[in-house]
Amino acid sequence: MSKTILQVKDLEKTYENGVKALKGVSFDVKEGEFLVIIGLSGSGKSTLLRCINNLHEPTGGQILFKDRNITRLNKKDSRTLRSEIGMIFQHFNLIPRYSVLKNALTGALYRTPILSSLFGFFSQEDKDKALNYLDLVGIKEKAHVRADQLSGGQQQRVSIARALTQGPQILLADEPVASLDPATCHTVMDYLKKVNRELGLTIICNLHFLSLVRQYADRVIALKEGKLVYEGDPKNIDQSWFEEIYGESAKEVHVN
Amino acid sequence: MKQAKTLIRCILLDGFIFTFLALVALVVSIQPTEETMLKMGNNVMIFFGLWALGGVLVFILQKAKIKTLGNILFDPPQALTAQPDKHWTMSFWGIELIVAFIVAFITGLNVAHISIYELTDQDGLVGAMKVFGALFDPNWTILPKAILAVIETIFIAFMATVFAVPVAFVLSFLCAKNIMGSNPVSFGIYATLRTILNVTRSIEPLIWAIVFSVWVGIGPFAGMLALLLHSVASLAKNYSELVECVEEGPIEAIVATGASSLQVVWFAVVPQIILPYTAFTIYRWDINVRMATIIGLVGGGGIGTMIMQYQGQAMWEEVGCLVFVIAFVVWVMDTTSAYIREAIK
Numbered sequence: 378m379s380k381t382i383l384q385v386k387d388l389e390k391t392y393e394n395g396v397k398a399l400k401g402v403s404f405d406v407k408e409g410e411f412l413v414i415i416g417l418s419g420s421g422k423s424t425l426l427r428c429i430n431n432l433h434e435p436t437g438g439q440i441l442f443k444d445r446n447i448t449r450l451n452k453k454d455s456r457t458l459r460s461e462i463g464m465i466f467q468h469f470n471l472i473p474r475y476s477v478l479k480n481a482l483t484g485a486l487y488r489t490p491i492l493s494s495l496f497g498f499f500s501q502e503d504k505d506k507a508l509n510y511l512d513l514v515g516i517k518e519k520a521h522v523r524a525d526q527l528s529g530g531q532q533q534r535v536s537i538a539r540a541l542t543q544g545p546q547i548l549l550a551d552e553p554v555a556s557l558d559p560a561t562c563h564t565v566m567d568y569l570k571k572v573n574r575e576l577g578l579t580i581i582c583n584l585h586f587l588s589l590v591r592q593y594a595d596r597v598i599a600l601k602e603g604k605l606v607y608e609g610d611p612k613n614i615d616q617s618w619f620e621e622i623y624g625e626s627a628k629e630v631h632v633n
Numbered sequence: 634m635k636q637a638k639t640l641i642r643c644i645l646l647d648g649f650i651f652t653f654l655a656l657v658a659l660v661v662s663i664q665p666t667e668e669t670m671l672k673m674g675n676n677v678m679i680f681f682g683l684w685a686l687g688g689v690l691v692f693i694l695q696k697a698k699i700k701t702l703g704n705i706l707f708d709p710p711q712a713l714t715a716q717p718d719k720h721w722t723m724s725f726w727g728i729e730l731i732v733a734f735i736v737a738f739i740t741g742l743n744v745a746h747i748s749i750y751e752l753t754d755q756d757g758l759v760g761a762m763k764v765f766g767a768l769f770d771p772n773w774t775i776l777p778k779a780i781l782a783v784i785e786t787i788f789i790a791f792m793a794t795v796f797a798v799p800v801a802f803v804l805s806f807l808c809a810k811n812i813m814g815s816n817p818v819s820f821g822i823y824a825t826l827r828t829i830l831n832v833t834r835s836i837e838p839l840i841w842a843i844v845f846s847v848w849v850g851i852g853p854f855a856g857m858l859a860l861l862l863h864s865v866a867s868l869a870k871n872y873s874e875l876v877e878c879v880e881e882g883p884i885e886a887i888v889a890t891g892a893s894s895l896q897v898v899w900f901a902v903v904p905q906i907i908l909p910y911t912a913f914t915i916y917r918w919d920i921n922v923r924m925a926t927i928i929g930l931v932g933g934g935g936i937g938t939m940i941m942q943y944q945g946q947a948m949w950e951e952v953g954c955l956v957f958v959i960a961f962v963v964w965v966m967d968t969t970s971a972y973i974r975e976a977i978k
Contacts (some may be wrong), residue, residue: 483892
C-alpha cells in the first residue's frame with residue numbers, strides 16, 4: 378500500500394469575474410500513481426491543476442502535499458512548492474529562440490543563483506541532469522537545436538525534460554496531447570508512462586480522449602461543472618458513465 | 634447605458650460640427666475686427682454657448698430619430714437600419730458631412746492664404762529659381778568640412794540612441810500594463826510614468842534642444858541630450874507595447890518551475906521581445922540621424938548648425954553641398970536600417 382502524496386479537500390476556486398470553476402472537489406493521490414482527470418472543456422480541470430502548483434490561489438478548501446497544507450503560501454514558499462511540482466502544457470510553452478538544452482535547463486532556475494542564471498551559467502550537475510532527461514525522452518541528439526525547429530511532439534518531450542530537470546515529486550500535465558496528431562499523441566503518452574514507471578514519478582494528467590485514458594491511467598477522476606462526478610478504475614467507465622460525464626448527446630471518438 | 638454613451642458622443646461630435654458652421658456663419662456675417670477676435674473670454678463664451686445650442690439641436694434630432702453623422706459612427710452596427718432606396722447623399726448625415734467639408738475647405742483657403750497669384754508672381758519666381766539653381770550647383774570645396782560635420786551628426790544620434798536604450802529597456806517593463814496592472818501601487822507607477830513619457834514625447838526635440846543649449850551651452854552635447862530625452866520617451870513606448878503583447882504561455886511555464894520574478898522576465902519575456910527591440914532601436918537611430926540634422930539648426934551641433942551658418946549668409950551653393958551630403962547619409966541609413974530590420978524579423 379503506497380503512501381498518499383496529495384490530498385485535495387473541498388477545493389473551491391471562484392475567479393474574480395465570479396466564475397465558479399471548482400465547487401468543492403476532494404480526492405487523494407497515491408505516490409507513484411498515474412491519475413487522469415477527464416471532463417469537458419470548462420469543467421475545471423485546468424484550474425484544478427493550477428491550484429495544485431499555486432499558479433492559481435484557491436478560494437476555499439485545502440490541498441495537503443505530503444501532509445502539509447499548501448494553500449495560501451507566501452511568495453517564497455510558493456516558489457519552493459512549484460520547484461517540487463513539474464508541469465507540462467497543451468501548447469508546450471517552450472522558449473522558441475532557446476536551444477533544447479537551455480529550455481530543459483530552465484527547469485533548474487529555482488536552485489540556480491539569480492545572477493548566474495541571468496548570465497546563462499548553470500552548474501555542470503544541472504547540465505548533466507538536463508542531458509540525461511533529454512536522453513530519457515529520446516531527444517538528446519537535438520540538444521543544441523533551437524526549440525522552434527522541432528515538431529510538436531518533440532517540443533512536448535523537451536517540456537517533459539524541462540519539468541524533470543526540476544527534480545519534481547509530482548508531474549502535472551495539462552492536456553499534454555491535445556494539440557498533437559494521433560500518432561505523436563501515443564509517443565508522448567508513452568514517454569509519460571515511462572517516466573511514471575522508471576522514475577516512479579506521480580503523474581496527474583488532464584486528458585480528453587477516453588481511449589487514451591483506458592490505456593494509460595491507473596485511476597481516473599471526472600469533473601463536471603466544477604464537481605467531482607466519478608472516481609475509480611478507467612475500465613469501469615461504461616456508456617452510462619460516459620453520458621453522465623460528457624452529456625447525453627456525446628459520442629466517443631478513438632485515437633489510433 | 635450604451636444609448637447614453639452614444640448620445641454624449643453625438644452631442645460632442647455633431648454639436649461641434651454645428652458650432653463650427655454657426656461660427657463661420659457668424660464671422661462671415663459680422664466681419665469682426667482683429668480686436669474682437671482676440672477677446673478670449675468673450676469668444677470662449679460664444680463658442681461654448683453655441684456648442685450648448687448645438688447639443689440641444691442634436692438632442693432634438695435624436696428624439697426625432699434623425700440619424701446624424703454621430704449615429705453613423707458610434708451606433709452599434711445592428712442599430713442601423715438599412716435604407717436601400719435612399720442614396721447616402723440624400724440623408725441627413727450625408728448632407729451634414731458634405732456641408733461641413735465644403736465649409737471647412739473654403740475656410741481653409743482663406744486661413745492658409747492660399748493664392749495662385751503669389752505662387753506665379755514674377756519676382757518671387759526669380760528669387761526661388763536663384764536659390765534652387767544654387768542648390769543644384771553645390772560648392773564642393775566645403776565637402777571635407779561637410780563630411781566631418783555629418784560624422785558629428787551621426788555620432789550625436791548614435792550616442793543618444795545608446796544611452797536611451799538601457800533606460801527605455803527598464804522603463805518599458807514599468808510602462809507595460811500586463812506587468813504593472815496587477816495591483817494598485819504598481820498601476821500607479823505605470824500611470825505616472827506613462828503620463829510623464831507622453832508629455833516628454835509630445836514636446837518636440839527642437840524645443841528640448843533650445844532648453845539644453847541654454848543649460849549646457851550650444852553644441853553637440855545639447856543636441857545629444859535633446860535627442861536622448863526624446864528617444865527614451867519614444868523607445869519606452871515602443872518597447873512597452875511589445876511587452877504588452879508577449880505570449881503568456883512561456884511566462885506561465887517558467888513561473889511553474891519555481892523561478893523568481895526577475896528570472897521569469899529574463900527567461901520568458903526578454904527572448905520574445907529582443908528582436909523587435911533591436912529593430913525599433915535601429916529604426917530610432919535612423920530617426921535620430923534625421924532629427925539631429927534639424928536640431929543642429931537651433932545650435933545642436935553637427936551638419937545642421939553648419940547649414941544654419943551658410944544660409945544666414947545666403948551662401949546657397951555651400952548649402953547645396955550640405956543638403957546633398959545629408960540626403961546621401963539619410964538615404965544610406967534608411968536603406969540599411971530597413972534591410973537589417975527585414976533580416977532580423
